[in-house]
Amino acid sequence: MSDEDVRTRLAALRVQYAERLGNDLQTLIAQARELAARQRSVEPAALETLRQGLHRIAGSAGTFGYPALGQEAREMELWVQTVLETAVAPTAPMLSALGDRLCDSYRRLDTQAPTLAEPNAGYPPGGEERPIRVGVMGADACGALEQALSGFGYACRRSATPDEWREWQPDVAVIDTASLSAASWQACTAVVPGARRILLSADGSFDARLQAVRDGADGFFTHPVDVPALERRLRHLVSQPQQDPYRVLIVDDDTELAEHFRLTLKAAAGIESRVIEHPSDVLRGLREFVPDLVLIDINMPGCSGPELARLIRFDDDWLRIPLIYLSAESDAQRQAQALAQAGDDFLVKPISDVALTAAVTARAQRSRQLSQALARDGLTGLIKHPAIKELIEIEQSRTQRSGAEACVVMIDIDCFKSINDTYGHGTGDYVIRLLANLLRQRLRRVDHIGRYGGEEFVAVLPACSLDNAREAIERIRESFAQLECVAGEAVFHVTFSAGVASTLDWTDAGALLEAADRAMYEAKQGGRNQVRVARDATPQT
Amino acid sequence: MQALHRVLHVEDDPSIQEVARIALEVVGGMQVASCDDGQSALEKAAEWQPDLILLDVMMPGIDGPTTLARLREQEATREIPVIxxxxxxxxxxxxxxxxxxxxxVVIKPFDPMTLASQLREIWERKDER
Incomplete structure (x- = not known):
């Protein structure tokens, strides 16, 4: 049985599981609500049932593609467990809050496509990812903000009461604290605890910012609001949870200790690690595993930690990766000597699990941020030209191995020069970001989207047929043409032309991209605002 | 060292049972038997003599640790390694x-494509412990 068959069987199981998950969540919601409604105290047996139900979901949801839900269930399970262990009777509001949280999970189920390592299906018919929901609360001036964010492709709604917030279930809450009392907006955010918060204020002082931090803000802006900056922050906030786990390469000849570190990092922070026992395997490990950080034992047979660190630093590709020594060496001077050679920091063994996890997570996060900033285009947050080209090559060779089909799409905004000339470069940038956002929202998580040049974009769509790719891009083209762009008083529409090519027709990455480019050029020739498929173009001989 | 071939999986969640079976049988080429609870695992293990028992910790009835303790009490299952x-x-x-x-310990959620190799890795290291 091939990998593909296995994946097909797993996909079928996933469908069954999704159904069961919905039922299980409903049962748990009913149980929590029933307990909350009771006048008398809650008996431990009832809580135990609830805990077992949550435990089942915590253990299984991730395997079937719902890792976030699994994590939530785990948190709720721990809460119930704490209640059981402390033998303090839970109050009705506590249980009712649990019911609400379960309800949120259940609602999100409809909108959460399972996240799969390897997608099998193309785009479901008419299927588009749910747009990011933004709730806006504040004075009338917020109407303009709502409009501007809608223009960027977010689903935006002004909401003023807890009921409206509960119904809207926004991913991000934008709150104008200048025009509201703290009590009124906090009553609303309390019903959507998972939503990220951006607070707007008339006061930009240190104290106001500190207050925002204490109010749980994830972003803070002062009036008049810099809308593009706010949009950037918003995008950043909602894209965070999609990150892959951090990856750590552990080089240590004490395999048992290294294995303990690996398990600890996995268990405490979901960090993926690979253990390398022999220093000579480190370059292969780096290439294959592409870690965010390397932990290096300082004393290893045949090659010391600092020697190995210098050796890694020979290669420019690994300059960005922090190299952290793990050592029993507590002598500050000798630590300094090691750091002077190469390496970024020291962790002294024995180290507690908590300290190890905290140190590694913080550095891996920083390293990931840096890598992303380097690989991403500043204006759009999309992948830069060299990186997207590399992804096309990776995808191309992957499809050659697996026989699956992937598509490459070249997109170019029509008459972009005249937009710049008529409305100025600021508006041109705004149009580019508008399209970038739309692509991000409409394509699947597994798709790669890059900014190829000025007003040119490339998308790589793994496990996607030519027809599905064309249809998906066609729908995006229609939506984009309908979006209203605003420049001062003027309202105008912009279109794009696109070309699509399949890995089945072109087996070389360069030729594939050229084919998509040719098809896009044909779309331009054919009158713009259209999508052409590369098999219409002259095929390669 | 003897290769890992027969695995008894003890798990009360049928969906997880099914995924693990695919992961171990189809991906990993192992022979798998499944039990829903600790009690039936004690009987099945004695009769089937698996190379390894993959044991869920939290199950209704007898939980994983208690099942392990009882496996160790039975002559026929005393030596069977448990993950x-x-x-x-x-x-x-x-x-x-x-x-x-x-x-x-194998942590849930597990990746069905790598579960078998994860078990084999642990299996191959078992004598070092």
Whole structure:
């Protein structure tokens, strides 16, 4: 049985599981609500049932593609467990809050496509990812903000009461604290605890910012609001949870200790690690595993930690990766000597699990941020030209191995020069970001989207047929043409032309991209605002 | 060292049972038997003599650690290595499951494509412990 068959069987199981998950969540919601409604105290047996139900979901949801839900269930399970262990009777509001949280999970189920390592299906018919929901609360001036964010492709709604917030279930809450009392907006955010918060204020002082931090803000802006900056922050906030786990390469000849570190990092922070026992395997490990950080034992047979660190630093590709020594060496001077050679920091063994996890997570996060900033285009947050080209090559060779089909799409905004000339470069940038956002929202998580040049974009769509790719891009083209762009008083529409090519027709990455480019050029020739498929173009001989 | 071939999977969740079966049988080429609870695992293990038991920690009825203790009491199952599987992931818990005689701990959710190789890795290291 091939990998593909296995994946097909797993996909079928996933469908069954999704159904069961919905039922299980409903049962748990009913149980929590029933307990909350009771006048008398809650008996431990009832809580135990609830805990077992949550435990089942915590253990299984991730395997079937719902890792976030699994994590939530785990948190709720721990809460119930704490209640059981402390033998303090839970109050009705506590249980009712649990019911609400379960309800949120259940609602999100409809909108959460399972996240799969390897997608099998193309785009479901008419299927588009749910747009990011933004709730806006504040004075009338917020109407303009709502409009501007809608223009960027977010689903935006002004909401003023807890009921409206509960119904809207926004991913991000934008709150104008200048025009509201703290009590009124906090009553609303309390019903959507998972939503990220951006607070707007008339006061930009240190104290106001500190207050925002204490109010749980994830972003803070002062009036008049810099809308593009706010949009950037918003995008950043909602894209965070999609990150892959951090990856750590552990080089240590004490395999048992290294294995303990690996398990600890996995268990405490979901960090993926690979253990390398022999220093000579480190370059292969780096290439294959592409870690965010390397932990290096300082004393290893045949090659010391600092020697190995210098050796890694020979290669420019690994300059960005922090190299952290793990050592029993507590002598500050000798630590300094090691750091002077190469390496970024020291962790002294024995180290507690908590300290190890905290140190590694913080550095891996920083390293990931840096890598992303380097690989991403500043204006759009999309992948830069060299990186997207590399992804096309990776995808191309992957499809050659697996026989699956992937598509490459070249997109170019029509008459972009005249937009710049008529409305100025600021508006041109705004149009580019508008399209970038739309692509991000409409394509699947597994798709790669890059900014190829000025007003040119490339998308790589793994496990996607030519027809599905064309249809998906066609729908995006229609939506984009309908979006209203605003420049001062003027309202105008912009279109794009696109070309699509399949890995089945072109087996070389360069030729594939050229084919998509040719098809896009044909779309331009054919009158713009259209999508052409590369098999219409002259095929390669 | 004898290769890992026969695995008894003890798990009360039927969906997880099914995925693990595909993961171990189809991907890993192993022979798998499944039990829904600790009690039936005690009987099945004695009769089928698996190379390894993959044991869920939290099950209704007898839980995983208790099942392990009873396996160790039975002559026929005393020597069969056990790997725990659990969604509980505090580092001290992992140590705890090892200290009570588990070979190692596999954390849920697991990746069906790599579960078999994960078990084999643990299996191959078992004599070093």
């Amino acid at each position: 725990f599987m659990t969604a509980k992931v505090q580092p001290n818990e992992i140590e705890h499951y090892r200290s009570i005689g588990g070979l190692d």
